Amino acid sequence: MSLPLPGVPVRGSKTGKPIMALLDLLGRNWTLGIFWNLSQNPCTFRELQNRCENISPTLLNNRLKELQATMFVQKQAGGYALTELGEELFNHIKPLGGFSALWQQQLADKQQNRSEQADHED
Amino acid sequence: MSLPLPGVPVRGSKTGKPIMALLDLLGRNWTLGIFWNLSQNPCTFRELQNRCENISPTLLNNRLKELQATMFVQKQAGGYALTELGEELFNHIKPLGGFSALWQQQLADKQQNRSEQADHED
């Protein structure tokens, strides 16, 4: 897969707008999951593989290469870690943790309403 | 592709943690782009197709179905639009626009340093 870089046309966007490159990158399978799991603390390839349950080494390696080339991840003593830029990006992603709980609640409510409605139809 | 729902195991996560479902959903090809383009204003299928340059109708339709099932998108008079929940999620994504510009700058700086270093090596 070609590397999405700001200023360069990417998959699905010929404009090269930085946001499109970023969304392309983040929208790749497991990229967000890698951010999430690396944010907890730096770790080795194998450990990261474990945290991203069952990710194939092939894909993990591809993603890590992409994330290193785009300055979000670096290799250091303890293994792989987010760069300063990566941490900054993660700060934007972090609130999604709380949001996802709210989302779960709303979906549950919707289901609830549906089954109530079904009851009335009886 | 199976629908990622919070509370239910998803691709790459057997725990069913809501955040994993959300990251699975957002990590699918074009999902983030659809959010971005729909946030500007509601629009028809065709218009959305145009905004997401060259997205295939098959995929667009799949993504729209997923996003409707997960309460982020709804069909209304003017076409497709973000739901209230979708808007809320988009508020978390929006700052990435500014961030991506910063990212572009930092990548440019890195390139700059590299070529300077190459000059010294001559």
Add this chain to the structure above:
DNA sequence: GTCTTTGCTACATTTTATGTAGTAAGCTAC
């Protein structure tokens, strides 16, 4: 030396995405 762990690569299979074509439904204007 051998044993284990780590960081990968190879590769066949399966899953997704792309791209083109086409269909059915709803206007608009004679």
Add this chain to the structure above:
DNA sequence: GTAGCTTACTACATAAAATGTAGCAAAGAC
């Protein structure tokens, strides 16, 4: 009412990407 347009898709063959298993080379422990 029918001819011509637009819209919202679906079908399907091809291409690209992900999965999963196996294995290998290098580094460190003992």
